Amino acid sequence: MANPDKPTALTLARRAVSLLARRRCEVLSDAPTATAARLHLPVCPDAASLAAQTDLLLVLGGDGTMLRVARETAGHATPILGINLGTLGFLTAASARQLPTVLDAVWAGGCQVESRSLIEARADLAAGPVAELALNDFVISRGALPRLIELEVRINGELLTRYRGDGLIVSSPTGSTAYSLAAGGAVVSPQAEVFALTPICPHTLSNRSVIVRLDARIEVRLATKRVETFLAADGHTCARLQAGEEVRIRRSRHAAHLVRLAGSSFFDTLRQKLNWSGSSV
Template sequence: MDAATQRLTRQEAEVHPDAAALAGKVDLLLVCGGDGTMLRVAREIAGLSTPILGINIGGLGFLTAVSSRQLPEALDRIWSGRFTFERRTLLEATAEHGGRRYRCRALNDVVISHGSESRLIDLDVTVDGDPVTCYRGDGLVISSPTGSTAYSLAAGGAIVLPTAQVIALTPICPHTLSNRALILNHGARIEVKVLTQRPTAVLSADGELITELVAGDRVMIRRSRHTVRLMHLTGSSFFEALRSKLHWRGTTL
């Protein structure tokens, strides 16, 4: 196990300093927690081939494959070979602020939003060098297919099949109501320029603050060359997850 898990569980085990070091020594990583834990581990081991199986002990758990109470059954199915692997795309963002360059990866989304002041910000967006529009609102979510059921969905974006090769661009509370989510090709290069003098904006990746942004700062977002592998038990499906986790129900007349 990794050092953090060992400190929490106090179990006797071979301990490695972090998830990346551990991934190089095992055939499968069991990640116990919620989506936040899964996102952190996915970023830490990005580019490695070791698959991840998420054990949900958190809340909604879109990224976790099984609940903690199902763990014994899940392990039995793994030992008998009843599983598949699925590769998930990550996003990569590069920003320049205050003479420094920041680079980050995200499995779910890259978000540019207003900071502590709850005021509108103006964001000028181009895709592959082609001007799109100037978004005025609370911010912008640039999400991978995996992240379509996270912040993007809450902001009114579409639900995207996790294996789809696209990037979603979703404005947060846009001032212009005709501004809607855009679905872009996964090879798109997105550039966002901050136009607002005040307040400052902030850049985050999977909910983790990266840096503040001021007028004139630019952020480049594109698909990362790194991916992560998730394990799924045979018989599970994305649509089943939608039905159960979003409580979809049909109606009868």
Template sequence: MLVALGGDGTMLRVARAVASSRVPILGVNLGTLGFLTTCGFADLPETLAALKAGECWVESRHLIQARRSSRPRQRPELALNDFVISRGPTPRLIELELSVDGETLTRYRGDGLIISSPTGSTAYSLAAGGAVVSPQAEVFALTPICPHTLSNRSVIVRLGAVIEVRLLTHGVATFFSADGQVGTEIEVNERITVQRSRHAACLVRRPGASFFQTLRQKLGWSGSAVEAGDR
């Protein structure tokens, strides 16, 4: 087991670094949100006691991978949350062509596109207006960033799909990033192919922990929780 001290950024880096080993990760939140972590620092003794008693469990989260046409021999980039293609500091629109399983879906004109895993649906994709997706749902969320239209919305496709994005815009610096941490500039007409990775992150969970409980506690979800006695 690996113990990660930090916040969600630390969890994302660790998940990518140990992706091939499937080692369980116990995250101790020292940051602000800690959506992916197991517990806060104050709860660590209780969590370790539960772990020793065999009461904790391991949740598997899918990673996704991306290949760039300009770097065919490079290993695919991995992400736990998302891949983002976005314009640089110049305040100009970029145009992206999006295909799913070889079929052209649409062209986006805006600030960029987020390709999110189920885990990443509560990160940048959520802030951009995307849907909240349960981590057990085997889907991608494709969420445009500030699209210049009244009709574009987040699109949900199966996690087994092959997603391809091509940059069409000349003269505007455009960047590709993994989990908001690993970023490089991309070229016009470059194609980025995203699909499910065979790797997964194994996150240690405390007894009774659930995704929806975390959603209410960490993100201040305004929905009303229904207690068993109120039914």
């Protein structure tokens, strides 16, 4: 699977098919990738059906492509091997130039698979019911007008606070290095079983990111009238909220299974991607 909007991803897809063919692997593709890259392969109509028929999903793109594939293949245990063609690439295993080496490592058993929990949001809105999955985060935020919104947050039924600001990020451990980090949230190890609740530009300076258990039930109710407010899953808007409507967020029973090279670690990735002290890159 490749990001069809990136010419480099389509070129790499053709190279990947050639490398896999040399190993006498049976190669399948999703329809958008096959069409855009002009691949003459058996085609599956979507990511979910592709995951159901394969032993490994090779994803060529950036973190956005990885997030989409993780959501679309929820419910399947097929490992996802990401090759980074984006910027940071926290979710990918290697860069494009490392593709041959990574495939060699896969066949030699030099990889490991990490399970990353997905999170889910549900809401009964005037516009209809909403049920969404995310790997990184859910964001409730204002629209284009620069006006504060007020969000009442409860954890397992108990009032936490009312945030006044531009919005709120509810992130999984995987999502702690995404929007939450940019908004001042903590970096969370993927193995930590927690949510991070990070306000966006809060009006109260004492508001900071709050960490709660991953098995908690988080309820966010919009208390503001006449301000456009939206719910987004992994950066994609999925619903508009009205005053009084509530979004319920919890851990999903589904997980994404990401391939990692043996010897790599989350902390190595942090040092390299964020240019922290100690990085050899």
